Amino acid sequence: DTTRAKEADGVIAVFTGKELLSEFGAPLPVTDCFVPTKKYPKHYPIAVDKVHYVGEPVAIVLASSQSAAEDAAERVEVRYESLQPVVDIEKALEKGAPVIHDELGTNLSYDTKFAAGDIEAAFREAEVKITQRLMQQRLIPVAVEPRGVVADYKPWARKLTIWSSTQIPHFVKVWAAVILGIPESDVRVIAPEVGGGFGSKIRVYPEEIMTALASRRLGRPVKWIEDRGENTKATHHGRSQIWDVEIAAMRDGTVLGIRPTQWLDLGAYCSQFGTFQVLGMLVAQGAYRMKAFDGRAVGIYTNRTPTDAYRGAGRPEATYLIERVMDLVAQATGVDPVEVRRKNFVRVEDQPFTTLLGLTYDSGDYRITLDRALQMVDYEGLRREQAEKRKQGKYLGIGLSTYIEICGLGPAVPTQAAVGVSLWGMSVVNVHFTGKATVIIGSSPHGQGHETTYAQVAADVLGIPVGDIDVQHGDTAIGPMGMDTYGSRSTALDGNAVHISAMKVQEKAKKIAAHLLEAAEGDVVYEGGKAYVKGTPSKAVTIQEIAVAAFQTSRLPKGMEGGLEATTFFDPTNFVWPFGAHIAVVEVDGETGATRILRYVAVDDCGTRINPMIVDGQLHGGIAQGIGQALFEEAVYDDAGQLRTGSLLDYLVPTAADLPSFELEATITPSPVNPLGTKGIGEAGTIASSPAIINAIVDALAPFGVKDVAMPATPEKVWQLMHRNGGTKR
Numbered sequence: 001d002t003t004r005a006k007e008a009d010g011v012i013a014v015f016t017g018k019e020l021l022s023e024f025g026a027p028l029p030v031t032d033c034f035v036p037t038k039k040y041p042k043h044y045p046i047a048v049d050k051v052h053y054v055g056e057p058v059a060i061v062l063a064s065s066q067s068a069a070e071d072a073a074e075r076v077e078v079r080y081e082s083l084q085p086v087v088d089i090e091k092a093l094e095k096g097a098p099v100i101h102d103e104l105g106t107n108l109s110y111d112t113k114f115a116a117g118d119i120e121a122a123f124r125e126a127e128v129k130i131t132q133r134l135m136q137q138r139l140i141p142v143a144v145e146p147r148g149v150v151a152d153y154k155p156w157a158r159k160l161t162i163w164s165s166t167q168i169p170h171f172v173k174v175w176a177a178v179i180l181g182i183p184e185s186d187v188r189v190i191a192p193e194v195g196g197g198f199g200s201k202i203r204v205y206p207e208e209i210m211t212a213l214a215s216r217r218l219g220r221p222v223k224w225i226e227d228r229g230e231n232t233k234a235t236h237h238g239r240s241q242i243w244d245v246e247i248a249a250m251r252d253g254t255v256l257g258i259r260p261t262q263w264l265d266l267g268a269y270c271s272q273f274g275t276f277q278v279l280g281m282l283v284a285q286g287a288y289r290m291k292a293f294d295g296r297a298v299g300i301y302t303n304r305t306p307t308d309a310y311r312g313a314g315r316p317e318a319t320y321l322i323e324r325v326m327d328l329v330a331q332a333t334g335v336d337p338v339e340v341r342r343k344n345f346v347r348v349e350d351q352p353f354t355t356l357l358g359l360t361y362d363s364g365d366y367r368i369t370l371d372r373a374l375q376m377v378d379y380e381g382l383r384r385e386q387a388e389k390r391k392q393g394k395y396l397g398i399g400l401s402t403y404i405e406i407c408g409l410g411p412a413v414p415t416q417a418a419v420g421v422s423l424w425g426m427s428v429v430n431v432h433f434t435g436k437a438t439v440i441i442g443s444s445p446h447g448q449g450h451e452t453t454y455a456q457v458a459a460d461v462l463g464i465p466v467g468d469i470d471v472q473h474g475d476t477a478i479g480p481m482g483m484d485t486y487g488s489r490s491t492a493l494d495g496n497a498v499h500i501s502a503m504k505v506q507e508k509a510k511k512i513a514a515h516l517l518e519a520a521e522g523d524v525v526y527e528g529g530k531a532y533v534k535g536t537p538s539k540a541v542t543i544q545e546i547a548v549a550a551f552q553t554s555r556l557p558k559g560m561e562g563g564l565e566a567t568t569f570f571d572p573t574n575f576v577w578p579f580g581a582h583i584a585v586v587e588v589d590g591e592t593g594a595t596r597i598l599r600y601v602a603v604d605d606c607g608t609r610i611n612p613m614i615v616d617g618q619l620h621g622g623i624a625q626g627i628g629q630a631l632f633e634e635a636v637y638d639d640a641g642q643l644r645t646g647s648l649l650d651y652l653v654p655t656a657a658d659l660p661s662f663e664l665e666a667t668i669t670p671s672p673v674n675p676l677g678t679k680g681i682g683e684a685g686t687i688a689s690s691p692a693i694i695n696a697i698v699d700a701l702a703p704f705g706v707k708d709v710a711m712p713a714t715p716e717k718v719w720q721l722m723h724r725n726g727g728t729k730r
Helices: 017-023 066-073 119-125 169-180 206-218 228-234 276-282 315-333 337-344 366-377 379-391 412-419 450-462 490-517 543-550 612-631 684-700 715-722
Strands: 011-016 059-063 108-116 128-139 148-154 159-164 187-190 222-225 238-249 255-267 292-301 395-404 425-431 437-441 469-472 524-527 530-533 540-542 565-570 579-588 595-605 662-666
Touching (some): 011 017, 011 066, 011 206, 017 206, 059 066, 059 206, 119 238, 119 255, 128 315, 159 206, 169 187, 169 206, 238 276, 255 276, 255 315, 276 292, 315 395, 315 684, 337 366, 366 379, 366 395, 366 579, 366 595, 366 662, 379 395, 395 684, 425 490, 437 450, 437 490, 450 469, 450 490, 490 524, 490 530, 490 540, 490 543, 530 543, 579 684, 595 612, 595 684, 612 662, 612 684
Parallel strands (some): 159 187, 255 292, 437 469, 595 662
Antiparallel strands (some): 011 059, 108 292, 128 238, 238 255, 395 579, 425 437, 425 565, 524 530, 530 540, 579 595
16 A cells, blocks of 8 residues: 555655556566576566565655655555465475465476486496585675666657666666667666676666656656665575585596586576576586586575576586585595696696587696696695694695686677577777777676776777777667676677777778878788888878878778778687686684684686786685685575575675785686687686685694585584584594
């Protein structure tokens, strides 16, 4: 009942789902994401009759100020009939469990196999068989800037402009047009400077659609800004999985095969890229050779906030699985975890290497990053120190993570098959009359430094000073459709598109220069922003002079169009596969169970590093987030489906005081699948760090017979494991 809310001061309108349902031309989008046959309900931007999770909108209050809207919202009277909640993914599949979506008749969305090789033969051959459950707790992304939307519908022009804190302005444009029944050409979406995303702003959200709809209804701008309480409940969550794995190995540490099962908590709805985390199954082989793989991915609905991509999206889960597998094999066989990895590594002579499930790695020698990391940390010396400290009752642990990841989401054919959309890189490079340049990109940065990196790429080709290059992004009205930002794809795709567009401009500039110099085009050299005839660099024309000529028809070669601009849609031949070795050194307090990180060493290989400082910045942030999952973060619900960690008082994130100084080095193995040789780096730190920390803690607790520690490894949890058998050491 909205009567009292409508009577409140400053209120302009109040709407409910029933009133708005007829205006939605389609539900919120769901992509294939590796599971095209999944069952999913229609998810409209606002609840009608039934609410499925805490955080789902049930009414819209529009007022002249935020405080007036919040006060009026308190007056909306909602009569709820309480239903039995489903908050446990295993109980959700039990016979007689309440069904969340009646139209589906089940809480099971999908149960899909990913298998290759003879797994039964691998287990018959195995001398060592291990079974382990690994937890991927539910995480809340908590970007420093929560979401926010401003929408302005102009009735007289029938045009809609949306400003949104989003990673995907181009996709928001498409789906706003589809859902609201507005021609796409009449929709403009702008993503201004965005304060962090980490995957949490990768989908089309209900609030984006409802803010736009409200503006169309009222004929005036409407703003919605999320507070932190809403952010923890309504912005999608990440991870929330259980992995069960069976391992077949030999006594010398050789891994023959694994049989993993991924139990994924989808939350109350299948989000736009909700099954992207199934990618974890496809890349779970990691940097290793094995004979067989038998994977199963199961998606389940619960009465919790929907899950979707969160920094790494499937790759952290896969890396955690296979890196824990390597340490579990080391524990069971007594072989050093370094040697287990070396024994099972894909060999450099096997590159490009095709995995059991058919993915092909582009390049990499995984030994070189591991060897350098071991040297940096003085591995042998640490093992001796560890043995001495154990005699003193101190528990030092050393954890390894030798990861490989798939990124540069771009080859059009496989991405269309996997996620339902062809992905590519896009750029426009335009040199103006004055010799300055504008670069338009299809990605939408939110802290990655694209403006600096892409200006460097264009400057390197054209010889124009970096300060004279303006990189524009995040506005669907300024260029062709881009594929936006996620999956560490931007430099591998859009960065290379910038390079190719700049090369096209350079080629045209050489043609114009040849005409101006009265020389054959093949005799003209272009370097450092100047063109000259071979052997006579003193007689040169600058890019600025060439740019002027490009706008003077009389100075152009016959038949050449004016201007100095190029557009590129870059479709690479393969994904890119960065890799690296991270080593964590921790000390566990025997009295409190608290973990202190003593050292963190990382050697990463992301191919060509255009701006090493930006690369290191991405690694610092990623490592911190991975440590957050390993030690601190967990979204906890009670049995009634209420989020208990709905504020930053209860949901712990790491601070600078919790982290050591990261010791970073690099190797450089260019990718052969793009001109710049670049690979992604935005998610590598998160992918590698969680298993490195947990492997270190388990290593520290080896005297207590501990085989695994579930994340987050809180002091209480670690202390309980140490005292599980009365504190007796083995």
